[in-house]
Amino acid sequence: MGATAAVAPYSNFAYSDSPRVLNYLAWPGNADPYLIAEFEKAHNVKVRIKEYVGGDQMLALLHQAPPGSFDVVMADAEYMHLLKEADFLQKLNPDDYPLDDYWPEFQEFPLHWFDGDLYSVMTDFGYLGLSYNTEVFRPEEVESYDVMLSDKAKGKVGFFDFYLPSMGCVSLAAGNKTPFDLSLAEFDLLSNKLMSLRGQASGFYTIADIFSSFSNRQATLIPGIGEWITLGLRESGVPVDTIIPNEGGLQWTESMSILKSSPKQDLARKFIQWTTSPKGQALMATKPDNKKSIPSKAGWELLNKTMPDEAELLRMQLNAPNVIDEFRTKKIAYRQLPSNQSIETWNDLWTDFKSA
Template identity: 25%
Template sequence: MARFFGSTRSPSAGCLLFFFALLWASLFISPPPGQAAPPQKKPQELVFLNWPDYMDQGLIRKFEKLHGVKVRQVYYETEEEQVRLLSLTNGKGYDVVLASMVNGLSYLNRKWLAPVDADSVPNIRHIDPAWRRLAPEFMKHAVPFSWGTMGIVYRKDLVKGEVRGWKDLLAPQEQLRGKILMIKDRRDAMVPALKMLGYSVNSTSMAELDVVERTMLAQKPFVKKYGYPSLDKQSQLVKGDIWMAMVYSGDALTLQELNKNIAFAFPEEGTSLWLDNLVVMASSSKKNLAMDFINFLNEPENAAQLAEHIFQATPNLAAKKLLSPEHLRNTIIWPDEKTMLGSELYGPLPPRVEKRYNSIFLKTSEGLR
C-alpha cells in the first residue's frame, strides 16, 4: 500500500479523486464552450518625451513594476524637434516632457502645462529653492531635473596646444578646417560668439548680433556640421573625424570614458548655464500617474542614482548628500565658483530679436546640418 498524505488509500482511488477535483475546478476556470477567454488587460501607458540616453532604464523598470504600468519613451534629437513634435498636436499624446527653461516658458505661454505642487509631487520639497526662484510662475508647473553648463571637448592628441576659450573654437588653427562640430540649436550655437565678444547670451542689441553673425560666418569653413556628438564608440570624436566640438558638460564625461584623448575645457570667457525640467502636459489624461512618476524620480535614492548614471548635477539637495565622493569632486559636473560666475541662464527674447537669432543660425548652419 502506498502512502498518500498520510492515508492508506489505494493509488487508483487517489487518482480518481484528483481527477474529479480538477474537473470541478475547471467548471469555474474554463470559459463556456464556444467562448474565448477574456483578453488580458493592457497595462496603463505613460508617454515620456525625452532626450536619448538621458534616463536610467533600471529606474524605469522599477517604476513600471511598482505601479503596474508601461513607460513609453519618445525621443527627440534637438530642442527644435521637441517643439515641432509638441506643436503638431498642441501637446496632446504626451504625459511627461523634459523641457529646458526656454522651451518650458514657451509651453507655459501656450497653456500646455499642468500645475505641479507639493500635494501632487511631495518630493518637490527636496529641490533646491534657489532653482525654484529663477522663474516663479514657470516653477508652479515644473520640477527641476538636472543642470549643467556648456564647454569644449577636443582631441588633445590631434589639436596642438591647450584649448582655453571660445576663441579657440571660433578662430581655430588652420588644421581644424572641416573638423569642428557645433551644437544644432539656435541659442546654444550663438553662445561662443556672444561670450567671446563680451556680450550676454541674452543680448537684444541688433548691432551686437550683427557682429555675432560675421564672427560665425568667418568660422563656417572650419565647421563640419551642426548637430550633437553621438555618445558611443562610433562617435566622430572618438574615431577622430571631429577634432573639436561644443558640448553639454555631462556629454563630455561620457566621451572621455570612450577615449582617453578627449579633453574638456570650460571657456575662460564664460558660458551658458542650462536647467532641464520635468513638466506634465495639461492635455494628459494620466496626470496622477505622471505626477507619481516625477515624484518617484525625486525620491532621494532614485535622484542620486539617476545623477550618477547620466553624469549630471542634480538640483535635489537630499540626493546630493547620497552622491559618491568621485561624482561630487568632478568639476565638470560641479563647476567651481569662477565658472559659475561666468555662466548665464537663457531668458526669453522679444519676438523681433528671436527672429534675428533664427536668421543668424539658419545662415551660418546652412549646408552643414
C-alpha cells in the same frame, strides 16, 4: 541638450489610455530601465516614451497630438514659457515635490515659475562651454574661445547642429555678457564672430556625429557642448575634456511638467516625485551613456554615500570644488531663447553660416 530635427510624426507613437501606462514625451533615453524600472515595479505601471530631439520638435509634437496623448513632458527650461503660453501645462503644487532638498540656487529656478506659480520641476542640468582634444590642446590654450581662430584649429572646429547652444557660446565669445538678450549692435557682433569661424569648421554634427567626430579627430574643438558628452567619451578612452572659457558658458536645464490635458494627473505627479527623489536623482546623474549634474542636494548626499567614485567624476562632492561652485562664479548664463530677435532670425543666421 538639444538639436533641431525633422518632426517625427505623432502617429508613430503608440498612445495608451490604460491607467497602468504613463505616456511620456522626452529626450531620447529617458525611459531607460536604469532610470524607471524601480518606479514601474513600485506602481505596477509601464512608462511609454515618445522621443524627440530639440525643443522645436517637442512643441510641434504637442501641437499635432490629440489632447490627452501625453501625461508628462520633459523639456529644456528655455521652452517653458512657450509651453505655458500655449496652455499645455498644469500648474503644480510646490509642496508635492522635494524642492527643499534642492540646492538653494535651484529651489525657485526662474524659468519654471510664472506669476508666482510653479509649472515645471528641474530634473538635471549641465554646463556648455568649449570641448577639446587634450592631446592637441593644452588647458591653457583653451581658456578663451579665441582658440577656435588659431592655426592649430583650422578645419578642426566642429559645431553641434543646433543654433541655440552653438550661437550662444559664440555670442559669449563675441563679448556679449547676456548672450541671448542682444541689441542690434550686439547681434552684429555675434554675426561677425560666427562668420569669422566658417573657414575653421570641420562640419555640423548631430549628437551621434559629435561622438564619432571627436573619436576620429575630424574635430578637435567643439563649442556649445559639455561634459554630458565628454565624460562618456573619456570613459571610452577618447582624450577629450570640457572647459568653461574666460568669456563664460551656458547652463542647460531639463525639467518635467504635467500636461494639463492628461487624464492621469496623479500618476504623472508620482513619476515626477520619483525622478526628483534622492534615489531618482542619483540614477539620473549616473545613467551610463549620459551622465548629468543634478539639482538635489539630497541626491548628492546619496550619491556620495553609495557611488563615491561617480560623485568625484561628476564633481558633485560635498566637501570639494564642485559644479555648484562653478555656477556661483557668475560665469554661467542660462540658455534661453532670443529676447530681441525672433527664433527665425537666429535660425536664418545659423543657416547662412552653415552654407557660407
